[in-house]
Amino acid sequence: MKKAIAFKSVKKNYGQLKAVNGITLSIEEGEFFGLLGPNGAGKSTLINMLAGLVRPTSGSISAMGFDVVKDYQNARHSLGIVPQELVFDPFFNLREMLRFQAGYFGKGKTNDIWVDEIIERLDLSAKASTNMRMLSGGMKRRALIAQALVHRPPIIVLDEPTAGVDVELRQKLWDFIKELNNEGHTIVLTTHYLEEAEALCNRVAMLRAGRLVALDTTTNLLKKFAAKNLKLRLSAKKLFKLPSSIKEINFSVDNEFYTFELKKITDISKIIAALNKESIEILDMETVDQDLENVFLKLTGNKN
Amino acid sequence: MNSLRNQFLGTWTLLKKELLRFWRVAFQTVAAPVITGILYLLIFSHVLDSRLEVYEGVPYMAFLIPGLIMMSLLQNAFSNSSSSLIQSKVMGNIVFLLLTPLSYIQLFFAFLVSSIARGIFVGICIYLIAILYVDLPIEHPWIVFLFAIFGGGLMGAFGIIAGVWSDRFDQMAAFGNFVIMPLSMLSGVFYSIHSLPASWQKVSQLNPFFYMIDGFRYGFFGQSDVSPYLSLSIVILFFIVLSYFTIQMLKSGYKLRG
Numbered sequence: 001m002k003k004a005i006a007f008k009s010v011k012k013n014y015g016q017l018k019a020v021n022g023i024t025l026s027i028e029e030g031e032f033f034g035l036l037g038p039n040g041a042g043k044s045t046l047i048n049m050l051a052g053l054v055r056p057t058s059g060s061i062s063a064m065g066f067d068v069v070k071d072y073q074n075a076r077h078s079l080g081i082v083p084q085e086l087v088f089d090p091f092f093n094l095r096e097m098l099r100f101q102a103g104y105f106g107k108g109k110t111n112d113i114w115v116d117e118i119i120e121r122l123d124l125s126a127k128a129s130t131n132m133r134m135l136s137g138g139m140k141r142r143a144l145i146a147q148a149l150v151h152r153p154p155i156i157v158l159d160e161p162t163a164g165v166d167v168e169l170r171q172k173l174w175d176f177i178k179e180l181n182n183e184g185h186t187i188v189l190t191t192h193y194l195e196e197a198e199a200l201c202n203r204v205a206m207l208r209a210g211r212l213v214a215l216d217t218t219t220n221l222l223k224k225f226a227a228k229n230l231k232l233r234l235s236a237k238k239l240f241k242l243p244s245s246i247k248e249i250n251f252s253v254d255n256e257f258y259t260f261e262l263k264k265i266t267d268i269s270k271i272i273a274a275l276n277k278e279s280i281e282i283l284d285m286e287t288v289d290q291d292l293e294n295v296f297l298k299l300t301g302n303k304n
Numbered sequence: 305m306n307s308l309r310n311q312f313l314g315t316w317t318l319l320k321k322e323l324l325r326f327w328r329v330a331f332q333t334v335a336a337p338v339i340t341g342i343l344y345l346l347i348f349s350h351v352l353d354s355r356l357e358v359y360e361g362v363p364y365m366a367f368l369i370p371g372l373i374m375m376s377l378l379q380n381a382f383s384n385s386s387s388s389l390i391q392s393k394v395m396g397n398i399v400f401l402l403l404t405p406l407s408y409i410q411l412f413f414a415f416l417v418s419s420i421a422r423g424i425f426v427g428i429c430i431y432l433i434a435i436l437y438v439d440l441p442i443e444h445p446w447i448v449f450l451f452a453i454f455g456g457g458l459m460g461a462f463g464i465i466a467g468v469w470s471d472r473f474d475q476m477a478a479f480g481n482f483v484i485m486p487l488s489m490l491s492g493v494f495y496s497i498h499s500l501p502a503s504w505q506k507v508s509q510l511n512p513f514f515y516m517i518d519g520f521r522y523g524f525f526g527q528s529d530v531s532p533y534l535s536l537s538i539v540i541l542f543f544i545v546l547s548y549f550t551i552q553m554l555k556s557g558y559k560l561r562g
Contacts, residue, residue, distance in 0.1 A: 053402055054562035073306040073405035081403050087396035091325050103317025104404035106310020147400065 003065070004029045004078075004155050004186040005050065010059035012045050012210075019045040021210035022059070027188060027203075029154070032181045034201030034218070035190040036296055041207040043190045044084065047159050051081045063155055077105060080148035084159040086140045088132035094143055095119065095128045098150050105151035118146045122176065138169045145173070149180075156180060157188045162196060174200060194296055198222075206296060214295075221295050229288040230260040230268055235281035243274035259288070306405050315410040318401070322418035326384055333380070334426055341376045341430040345369065345437075348494060359496070359527045369434045370448075370521040371493035373427040377452060378516060381423030381459035382466070382484055385415045389467025390476045393559075402561065408554035412464065412547070419460025424452050440524060447532055448523030454539045455516040459484075461546040468559050487513045497529050512542050 005027040012020040020042040027033045035043050048054040050061055052072050061068045066075035089097055098115045107114075119128050122142040127135055135143060141161065148156055158177065162170045170193075178200065181187045191197055197204055197218070204221060206214040214221060233256050249271065250261040260271055268287075275282060326333040349365035359367060392398035401411065434440065442448055470476040491513035497505045508514050509530070519535030522528035528535070554560070 048562065051403055052561065053399065055557065073407065076403065076405040077306060079403075083399050085396050087399060089392075089397045089400065090395065091328050092321075100317055100321045101400060101404075103320075104314045104401070104406055106307070106313040106405075108313055 002029045003027070004031070004063070005188065006060075006062045007046070007050075008060045010046070010049065010061060011057045012042075012049060012054065013057045018210050020049070020056075023207075023210075023212050024059075025205055025212060025215055027186060029186050030181070030184055032178075032187045032200055032202045033189070034197035034204040035188060035207065036194065036197055036204060037207035040209075042210040043207055044159060045210075046207070047081070047157055047188070047190060050157065051079060052076060077151065078153055078155055080151065080153035080156045082144050082148045082156070082158040082161055084163065086137060086144070088135075088140055088143065090131070090133045093129050093131050094124060094135070094146075097132060097143070098146055101147045102150040107151055111150070114152065115150055118149050122146050123172070138165055141165055141169075142173070145176070154184075155186045155188065159190050160192065161189070162191070162193060170196075228262050228265070230262055230271060231286050231288050232258045232260070232271075232275075232282055233284035234258055234275065235283060243278050245277075246271050246274045262287075310405075311407075311410065314404065314406050315414050318406060318410065318414035319417055322384070322388060322414060323421060325388060326418070326422050333383070333422060334429060337376050337380055337426050338429045338433065341372045341426075342433055344372055345430075345434060349437075359525055362525055362527070363438065365438045366440055367521075367525075368494065369431070369438065369440055370524045371491075371517050373430050373434075374451070374455060374517050374520040375488045375491070375493050375513075376430055377423035377427040378455055378459045378488060378513065379423075379480075379484060380426045381419040381456040382463040383480070384419040384422040385460050385463030386467040386470075386476055386479065387463075388415065388418075389464065390470050390473060393467070393471070394473065398560065408551060411554055412461075412551050415464050416457055416460045416547075419463055420453060420456035423456035423459065427452065442524055443526040444523045444532075446523075447536075448520060450536060451516060451520040451523060451539065454536070454543045455520065458512075458516070458539060458543040458546055461543065461550045464550045465546070465553060468553055471559070487511055491517045492529065493517055512538065515539055 003026045007023050007025050010020055010023045011018065023042070023046065035046065037043050045054060049056050050063065050068060052068055052075070055069065063075040064078035066072075066078060068075040092100070095115065098119070099112065102111045102115060116128075119125055122145060124139060124142055124146065127139055132140070132143065141164075145158070145161065148158075156177075161177070162173055165173065174196070177187060177189070187200075189197065189201060201218050203217050204214070205212055246260075246267075249263070249267055252259050260267070262268065272282065345365070345368055348368055352364050389398070392401070406414075431440070466476060466479040470479070490508065491511050492508060497508045497514065497518075500508060515530070515535035515538045518528045518530055519532045519539065522532040522535070
């Protein structure tokens with residue numbers, strides 16, 4: 001499979017701060033790729049370097065084989081970027097804005113049919129002639145996605161596309177983005193919503209302090225970092241120390257619930273036996289699947 | 305991909321958008337400067353028309369008009385590129401341009417031409433209203449045209465520099481209030497520099513606006529304070545230097561790309 005995007009030893013320094021510190025990764029054509037990390041991890045800097053908004057200190061980046069610095073014009077034809085901020089041009093209506101954006105990429109009147117199709121697919125037809133100032137936040141967000149699509153780029157990069165969006169619209173946007181991926185577009189998504197990455201992405205990269213801390217398929221990451229958790233409600237109000245037979249098993253406490261991280265399923269019988277021995281009664285019990293959030297927290301050491 | 309046709313269409317789209325942008329707010333971008341120009345004309349000509357004759361056989365009101373046209377043309381050419389850029393930067397929508405394959409030359413060209421267009425449009429409006437009051441034939445149309453193009457271009461380029469450099473509206477206003485306005489008011493719009501003391505004449509000759517106004521006026525009357533060819537050379541030289549500086553600024557991504 002061809003590489004849609006390739007980052008090679010990319011660094012970006014702002015004075016002493018190493019915002020991106022030697023990242024190498026590639027994204028295949030047709031992938032749905034997630035870029036995760038806490039605030040300041042370097043996700044947006046990486047995306048901005050790909051988009052040409054920020055210049056790398058060293059290293060190289062290519063989009064569909066075109067270097068984003070040396071061959072920026074062809075590289076930008078390959079990219080549709082949805083910025084994080086809700087920005088708009090207050091002088092124009094939605095349709096005008098989309099036509100202008102397509103025009104910058106050399107798309108003439110023949111492209112207007114595609115512009116109208118995007119407007120329809122994003123459920124914006126009723127507002128196509130409305131000035132951008134008058135659109136709601138959710139509509140402006142959809143307009144930004146439409147803008148990224150007007151020149152039919154093979155790669156679509158969405159920087160926090162569902163930030164501040166209500167649940168219903170988030171679901172609609174997910175469906176739309178999935179549809180684009182099914183049509184063959186390579187999708188790169190940065191997000192704070194881990195369930196979003198878990199639900200949508202085939203592969204995930206996790207960043208921390210400008211470095212890549214994990215890069216794998218979402219399924220592998222979940223497998224690698226977690227078996228099931230055992231969640232117990234116990235009679236003991238405070239369990240200061242685990243019985244010695246199970247002390248190698250990690251656990252956390254949330255109110256009256258104790259969550260044990262199971263390395264293997266036989267750990268359950270060990271835990272129950274040890275608690276019985278200490279006469280600690282189990283009031284309630286459930287097993288919980290590990291999610292990407294836990295993997296994320298483990299890898300980034302971030303509680304946010 | 306990025307064919308010549310695509311590049312032409314891209315530049316044309318940005319130019320069209322910039323033209324439409326000022327046209328959408330024509331009350332502010334066209335009507336307001338035209339009214340200001342006409343007010344200057346009416347007030348100064350009313351007060352001074354019977355008392356002053358700067359050039360022989362040319363009424364003061366007629367003398368005033370080319371200077372006012374050029375002053376408005378220059379100010380509006382500057383305002384067009386500078387306000388478009390600062391608004392886009394403050395609103396954040398500059399990103400829509402920066403994500404496109406448009407090169408720094410294409411950006412420069414589109415902003416420059418739209419600035420010249422707005423300046424000339426405002427100038428033509430003032431001229432059309434002014435000739436209702438006074439007979440004002442154009443003796444050398446080509447001279448008028450060249451000064452309008454290069455003067456507007458010079459100020460359009462300066463506007464791009466100001467728009468890129470400024471981070472806030474007050475910084476941008478400082479360019480207008482402390483650079484453009486004094487230089488244009490002291491450029492001989494309302495007088496001939498021959499009426500000034502020798503020392504002030506020399507100071508005036510350091511002002512590039514003086515050459516733009518004086519040369520433009522020559523196009524109407526065939527009379528000027530200095531040779532129109534000297535003025536045109538200086539204006540073209542300034543235009544080339546500022547354009548080069550602007551292109552380098554855009555190429556470097558200064559204050560636009562991190």
